[in-house]
Amino acid sequence: MYTEECRRTGRRLNAEGLVSGNFGNMSVRADDGYYITATGAFLDEPGELVFVPDDGDVPAAASSEYRVHREIYRLTRHRAIVHAHPPHAIALSYAASSLVPEDSEGILFCPEIPVVEGDPGTEELAARVADGVAHAPAVIARGHGTFAAAETLVHAYLLTSVVEHACRIFWLRRASTPSLQKDKVG
Amino acid sequence: MYTEECRRTGRRLNAEGLVSGNFGNMSVRADDGYYITATGAFLDEPGELVFVPDDGDVPAAASSEYRVHREIYRLTRHRAIVHAHPPHAIALSYAASSLVPEDSEGILFCPEIPVVEGDPGTEELAARVADGVAHAPAVIARGHGTFAAAETLVHAYLLTSVVEHACRIFWLRRASTPSLQKDKVG
Amino acid sequence: MYTEECRRTGRRLNAEGLVSGNFGNMSVRADDGYYITATGAFLDEPGELVFVPDDGDVPAAASSEYRVHREIYRLTRHRAIVHAHPPHAIALSYAASSLVPEDSEGILFCPEIPVVEGDPGTEELAARVADGVAHAPAVIARGHGTFAAAETLVHAYLLTSVVEHACRIFWLRRASTPSLQKDKVG
Amino acid sequence: MYTEECRRTGRRLNAEGLVSGNFGNMSVRADDGYYITATGAFLDEPGELVFVPDDGDVPAAASSEYRVHREIYRLTRHRAIVHAHPPHAIALSYAASSLVPEDSEGILFCPEIPVVEGDPGTEELAARVADGVAHAPAVIARGHGTFAAAETLVHAYLLTSVVEHACRIFWLRRASTPSLQKDKVG
Numbered sequence: 001m002y003t004e005e006c007r008r009t010g011r012r013l014n015a016e017g018l019v020s021g022n023f024g025n026m027s028v029r030a031d032d033g034y035y036i037t038a039t040g041a042f043l044d045e046p047g048e049l050v051f052v053p054d055d056g057d058v059p060a061a062a063s064s065e066y067r068v069h070r071e072i073y074r075l076t077r078h079r080a081i082v083h084a085h086p087p088h089a090i091a092l093s094y095a096a097s098s099l100v101p102e103d104s105e106g107i108l109f110c111p112e113i114p115v116v117e118g119d120p121g122t123e124e125l126a127a128r129v130a131d132g133v134a135h136a137p138a139v140i141a142r143g144h145g146t147f148a149a150a151e152t153l154v155h156a157y158l159l160t161s162v163v164e165h166a167c168r169i170f171w172l173r174r175a176s177t178p179s180l181q182k183d184k185v186g
Numbered sequence: 187m188y189t190e191e192c193r194r195t196g197r198r199l200n201a202e203g204l205v206s207g208n209f210g211n212m213s214v215r216a217d218d219g220y221y222i223t224a225t226g227a228f229l230d231e232p233g234e235l236v237f238v239p240d241d242g243d244v245p246a247a248a249s250s251e252y253r254v255h256r257e258i259y260r261l262t263r264h265r266a267i268v269h270a271h272p273p274h275a276i277a278l279s280y281a282a283s284s285l286v287p288e289d290s291e292g293i294l295f296c297p298e299i300p301v302v303e304g305d306p307g308t309e310e311l312a313a314r315v316a317d318g319v320a321h322a323p324a325v326i327a328r329g330h331g332t333f334a335a336a337e338t339l340v341h342a343y344l345l346t347s348v349v350e351h352a353c354r355i356f357w358l359r360r361a362s363t364p365s366l367q368k369d370k371v372g
Numbered sequence: 373m374y375t376e377e378c379r380r381t382g383r384r385l386n387a388e389g390l391v392s393g394n395f396g397n398m399s400v401r402a403d404d405g406y407y408i409t410a411t412g413a414f415l416d417e418p419g420e421l422v423f424v425p426d427d428g429d430v431p432a433a434a435s436s437e438y439r440v441h442r443e444i445y446r447l448t449r450h451r452a453i454v455h456a457h458p459p460h461a462i463a464l465s466y467a468a469s470s471l472v473p474e475d476s477e478g479i480l481f482c483p484e485i486p487v488v489e490g491d492p493g494t495e496e497l498a499a500r501v502a503d504g505v506a507h508a509p510a511v512i513a514r515g516h517g518t519f520a521a522a523e524t525l526v527h528a529y530l531l532t533s534v535v536e537h538a539c540r541i542f543w544l545r546r547a548s549t550p551s552l553q554k555d556k557v558g
Numbered sequence: 559m560y561t562e563e564c565r566r567t568g569r570r571l572n573a574e575g576l577v578s579g580n581f582g583n584m585s586v587r588a589d590d591g592y593y594i595t596a597t598g599a600f601l602d603e604p605g606e607l608v609f610v611p612d613d614g615d616v617p618a619a620a621s622s623e624y625r626v627h628r629e630i631y632r633l634t635r636h637r638a639i640v641h642a643h644p645p646h647a648i649a650l651s652y653a654a655s656s657l658v659p660e661d662s663e664g665i666l667f668c669p670e671i672p673v674v675e676g677d678p679g680t681e682e683l684a685a686r687v688a689d690g691v692a693h694a695p696a697v698i699a700r701g702h703g704t705f706a707a708a709e710t711l712v713h714a715y716l717l718t719s720v721v722e723h724a725c726r727i728f729w730l731r732r733a734s735t736p737s738l739q740k741d742k743v744g
Contacts, residue, residue, distance in 0.1 A: 016206050020388050021533035023477060087537060090475055091544035103276055104306045104330040105209060120476045144476040161207035165273060172277035175361040175547040175733060202578050289648055290678045290702040291581060347579035351645060358649035361547055361733040392574050393719035395663060459723060462661055463730035492662045516662040547733040 002028050002035050002049050002153075009082070009153045010043030018084040018160055019043055024145065025063040026153055027052075029079040034070070039063050064121050068147060071123075071130035078133065078149035082156035085145040086164035088171050093142040095174075101166035109162045110138050117142045138163050188214050188221050188235050188339075195268070195339045196229030204270040204346050205229055210331065211249040212339055213238075215265040220256070225249050250307050254333060257309075257316035264319065264335035268342035271331040272350035274357050279328040281360075287352035295348045296324050303328045324349050374400050374407050374421050374525075381454070381525045382415030390456040390532050391415055396517065397435040398525060399424075401451040406442070411435050436493050440519060443495075443502035450505065450521035454528035457517040458536035460543050465514040467546075473538035481534045482510055489514045510535050560586050560593050560607050560711075567640070567711045568601030576642040576718055577601055582703065583621040584711055585610075587637040592628070594621050622679050626705060629681075629688035636691065636707035640714035643703040644722035646729050651700040653732075659724035667720045668696050675700045696721050 006026055013019045024043055027036035035049035038061045050062040054073075058066055069081050092099060092115070099113045106113075114132045116139050118125025129147045132139035138148035138159045148159035192212050199205045210229055213222035221235035224247045236248040240259075244252055255267050278285060278301070285299045292299075300318045302325050304311025315333045318325035324334035324345045334345035378398050385391045396415055399408035407421035410433045422434040426445075430438055441453050464471060464487070471485045478485075486504045488511050490497030501519045504511035510520035510531045520531035564584055571577045582601055585594035593607035596619045608620040612631075616624055627639050650657060650673070657671040664671075672690045674697050676683025687705045690697035696706035696717045706717035 012207075014387070015200070016203075017388075020537060021384075021530045023533075085477070085537065087540045088544065091541045094474070094541075094545060102280070102329050104327075105271070107329075108306075120480075141476075143474050143479075158207045161209075165206060165271065168273045169277045169280075171544050171547075172274060172357050173280060175357070198579075201572070202575075288652070288701050290699075291643070293701075294678075344579045347581075351578060351643065354645045355649045355652075358646065358729050359652060361729070386573070389574075392723060393570075393716045395719075457661075457663070457723065459726045460730065463727045466660070466727075466731060492666075513662075515660050515665075543730050543733070 001051075003046055005153050006037060006046040006049065007044060009157045010046060013082070013084055013157060013160070014044045016161060016164070018086045018146075018157075018164055020085065024082070024084045025065050025069075026083070026156075027063075027069045027081045028153060029073055034073055036063050036066055036069055067121065067123055067126040068129050071126040072133055072147070072149050075130045076134050076149060078156075079151050080153045080156045081147065081149045082153065082160050083145060083147050084160045084164075086160065086167070088167035089140050089146050089164050090143060092167045092170060093140045093144075099140075099166060099170060101162075101169075103166055103169055105162045106166040109159060110136065110166065112136055113138060113140060113163055113166065115140045115142055120144055140167075187237075189232055191339050192223060192232040192235065193230060195343045196232060199268070199270055199343060199346070200230045202347060202350070204272045204332075204343075204350055206271065210268070210270045211251050211255075212269070212342075213249075213255045213267045214339060215259055220259055222249050222252055222255055253307065253309055253312040254315050257312040258319055258333070258335050261316045262320050262335060264342075265337050266339045266342045267333065267335045268339065268346050269331055269333050270346045270350075272346065272353070274353035275326050275332050275350050276329060278353045278356055279326045279330075285326075285352060285356060287348075287355075289352055289355055291348045292352040295345060296322065296352065298322055299324060299326060299349055299352065301326045301328055306330055373423075375418055377525050378409060378418040378421065379416060381529045382418060385454070385456055385529060385532070386416045388533060388536070390458045390518075390529075390536055392457065396454070396456045397437050397441075398455070398528075399435075399441045399453045400525060401445055406445055408435050408438055408441055439493065439495055439498040440501050443498035444505055444519070444521050447502045448506050448521060450528075451523050452525045452528045453519065453521045454525065454532050455517060455519050456532045456536075458532065458539070460539035461512050461518050461536050462515060464539045464542060465512045465516075471512075471538060471542060473534075473541075475538055475541055477534045478538040481531060482508065482538065484508055485535055485538065486511045487514055488512070492516055559609075561604055563711050564595060564604040564607065565602060567715045568604060571640070571642055571715060571718070572602045574719060574722070576644045576704075576715075576722055578643065582640070582642045583623050583627075584641070584714075585621075585627045585639045586711060587631055592631055594624055594627055597621050625679065625681055625684040626687050629684040630691055630705070630707050633688045634692050634707060636714075637709050638711045638714045639705065639707045640711065640718050641703055641705050642718045642722075644718065644725070646725035647698050647704050647722050648701060650725045650728055651698045651702075657698075657724060657728060659720075659727075661724055661727055663720045664724040667717060668694065668724065670694055671721055671724065672697045673700055674698070678702055698725075 022042045025037045027034045033053040037046050116128040116132050118128050133149040148156040150156040208228045211223045213220045219239040223232050302314040304314050319335040334342040336342040394414045397409045399406045405425040409418050488500040490500050505521040520528040522528040580600045583595045585592045591611040595604050674686040676686050691707040706714040708714040
């Protein structure tokens with residue numbers, strides 16, 4: 001279930017460089033649980049998603065990041081989550097405690113992007129990310145990657161793209177030097 | 187109509203990183219109006235374009251950027267428009283009021299690239315962009331993206347590529363100044 | 373043999389920018405030797421791999437990097453090797469004698485990435501790389517590229533991706549300017 | 559003739575970001591002239607190449623860069639030429655009069671990469687590029703792009719890839735290292 005939707009989203013995540021290798025994961029909310037990509041799955045070739053019930057054991061095949069997904073669904077009304085590893089967003093997470101984008105998509109969709117801390121796979125990270133996406137559409141886990149939550153997988157992917165776009169612009173600007181900062185250049 | 191031409195152009199815009207997600211839009215002039223990509227459409231999978239008549243209501247399905255396209259067609263003889271979100275051009279828009287490219291394609295096709303201001307979707311932005319492309323083939327809207335106008339979609343895409351190429355070279359050169367000189371970081 | 377596995381891995385290596393042109397090579401351990409990509413082969417169109425016996429002559433068609441592969445299989449239990457040319461990792465090799473990643477995948481999979489020296493194709497390089505991957509999953513040969521060794525080609529590719537990801541973050545952070553280094557940015 | 563070889567080479571040039579849009583051109587030597595991509599052709603969809611005779615008029619459909627190709631074939635024994643617009647190489651052309659690569663492929667295939675000057679389409683540029691590739695496999699025309707000449711199109715493309723790889727590493731290092739800032743680098 002949801003394999004085709006994941007595969008198409010995964011291909012776009014890959015093509016934009018928002019994930020690499022088999023890193024990152026995705027899930028979709030269901031009535032009494034959620035479907036999440038399998039541990040080790042390539043997002044552009046996800047295979048069958050793994051159902052994680054709200055009550056009961058977590059299947060061993062589920063992504064090891066299932067705690068974050070579970071906590072987001074518990075605390076919010078979001079219906080889909082994309083976790084990616086965009087390099088500019090991860091680099092930003094070391095340099096700032098949040099980013100206020102200045103580009104038009106950032107302003108519209110992610111007016112503030114919080115950076116949260118916590119080790120991958122822990123309840124601590126799950127709690128902080130879930131708290132973050134209760135107030136902002138996407139957060140960056142320091143040194144780890146983005147979590148975006150929305151009504152659909154496609155929207156969660158688009159938020160991820162917006163975050164990386166804003167962070168990429170941040171780094172381009174930051175790398176520039178004062179001595180070249182004149183108003184009209186060329 | 188124009189779906190296939192848009193799709194091919196959209197695939198190239200995507201592959202070069204000139205657009206990401208479902209951002210950006212395109213239109214083609216017709217006798218008594220213009221065809222524009224639908225709001226939320228992915229440029230590489232545009233589906234049917236939406237016809238916006240010169241006189242009469244704007245269909246709700248049209249891209250929210252329709253005002254800029256309308257104003258460009260009103261003020262100029264251009265027949266096609268591409269609006270993209272290239273990261274180096276957007277980053278440049280914060281650092282300069284225009285760019286005079288030094289690379290051969292920039293000199294040939296976009297000897298000066300103005301940066302204009304205005305909020306997305308507003309008449310103010312539409313007026314400034316249309317005024318810009320009346321005098322230069324492509325402009326950058328600050329914090330938002332490029333607008334390129336030409337005889338065909340392909341040419342508008344090529345201008346977009348030229349602008350981002352010039353901006354990319356700008357940033358490579360700008361990142362290398364002496365004031366950044368510290369020996370060991372990270 | 374192994375052509376299809378190489379081809380799929382090579383396409384991912386290409387798509388992520390971890391190799392370019394026909395550079396890089398891959399091999400898989402067999403009972404009494406190993407299969408390696410042919411000299412000059414494009415990793416995404418590898419054709420038949422070349423069998424190099426543990427005892428006996430090395431076929432002329434084998435990648436000129438065969439000495440490193442042979443030495444790794446002699447000294448370790450790894451079953452597959454990927455040698456790639458990721459630009460950020462190569463650039464890092466001039467700036468550091470090793471990298472301790474701070475991102476979550478780096479910490480998990482490559483807690484320390486040694487940089488080793490030696491000219492391509494020499495026994496000296498082979499000895500240093502083999503010694504390196506006996507203690508760390510992946511090493512960077514200065515000015516040359518990465519060598520990652522694992523149980524499968526896919527895992528060796530994933531390690532390569534982790535190394536380049538960590539090096540990319542390293543360079544983003546290093547290029548930033550002191551004057552913009554404030555905790556909360558935007 | 560040569561369409562399929564061009565198309566495959568063009569796709570790799572595109573995928574690696576060595577050309578964008580419909581910029582760049584390619585040619586192959588024949589007995590009494592050469593085949594060159596048409597003016598305005600996309601290198602990954604080149605269509606029929608245009609034959610330019612050694613004696614006689616140049617067809618209007620030939621790439622406007624035909625003078626450089628003609629002069630290279632007149633002065634050297636090369637059989638194929640690739641002209642591309644790789645951004646890091648172009649940016650380098652403003653910062654240095656030549657590049658001495660330090661990476662292993664650069665050292666092996668392009669031990670010194672000269673930067674030459676001249677306006678696109680002029681005899682002056684043709685003379686300088688041809689003189690350059692008589693002594694080095696590839697040169698960078700300042701503000702314009704690379705010219706690589708070899709026995710086959712594939713080899714000319716590989717040289718282009720080697721040049722951009724070396725220039726990319728140059729810019730990564732320069733963005734953080736003061737000691738690299740001298741006119742002639744390496």
